[in-house]
Amino acid sequence: MPLTFTLDPALTPALRDGILDLWTDVSNAGGSVGFVAPVTREDIRPELVRHLVQMAEGRTRLLVGHDEDGRVAATAFLTHNSHRLMTHWIWLYTVMVHPRHQGRGYGRDLLAAAEDAARGTEGVEAIRLTCRGGHGLERFYASCGYKEVGRVPDAIRVAPGDDRNEVLMLLPLG
Template sequence: MIGGMRAAPPSTEVTAVEAVDPQLREELLACWTDVSNAGGAVGFVPPVTRDDVAPVLDALVARAATGRERVVVLRADGELAGWAVLSLSVSPLRRHWATVLRVQVHPSRQGQGLGRALMTGVHAAARDCGLEMLHLTVRGGYGLEAFYAGLGYQEFGRMPGAIRLAPGDDREEVHLFVRL
């Protein structure tokens, strides 16, 4: 609320990119580092630096350049606000579905409905690729299952202790899917 009035929702655009240029790489790196340091369940345990995240991002960018992954970028009011990855299968038996990875919205933009906007865009990008189903995992203990259930995802399994945040702090990996 601003002065008793609700702020207008941000203008959003979600696009799938096959090539990541240097400027987009820097935006993705900054977002991923900030999301990780805010406690986001996106592959790291805070604190992390850009130097920690960069090699993992660069490997992802290399896979995107080969067509194995698609980076789906969310812009809000023209600025990068979040992103996710569609990881495509190389198996001919699994080309009708993909795994969604690294779903993240920048901490400064959370609470504005952008996670839903990003995932709606991921679904559209997946359909544009001819996909019929998506799979993703979430880290147990964060309550993300309810968010994804609201987007039509169903849980189909849990792997106890699959994620080790620290000695003595193991979390479940929760597997979800949605038919598009």
């Protein structure tokens, strides 16, 4: 059964907790969403609060996917570029699908919904995102139309002696 996506949903305590649970579960399953397992909800909470503040300021939009049981199953944050010479593209951050739903095409569905949201934003011509090398994520994003446009070797230190590339991907909307 497909996910139901909502852009800019009302932020309720249940939604906030659902995102926090999703982010924790994805991180602990090895997902590259800014943390290295093991993490707790309390480890992730300050980063979620930063995202929520950006939403309140109008700089970031939330795209959330709910499963058939109404649980938060996927999220992505679309962030406007604040540099006046770069307002024609947005960042896509914290792209997550719950581990229990992976392998069902929901990641592609989430990226398609993010693309639709970006296309609906006046003046936006492209989406940029970064991903951690070493997981094959750049191949997944490429299969969804993104092109690798840059790579910073060893930019992400997962652990001492375990540095990964930061891969910059771009999806032109034109």
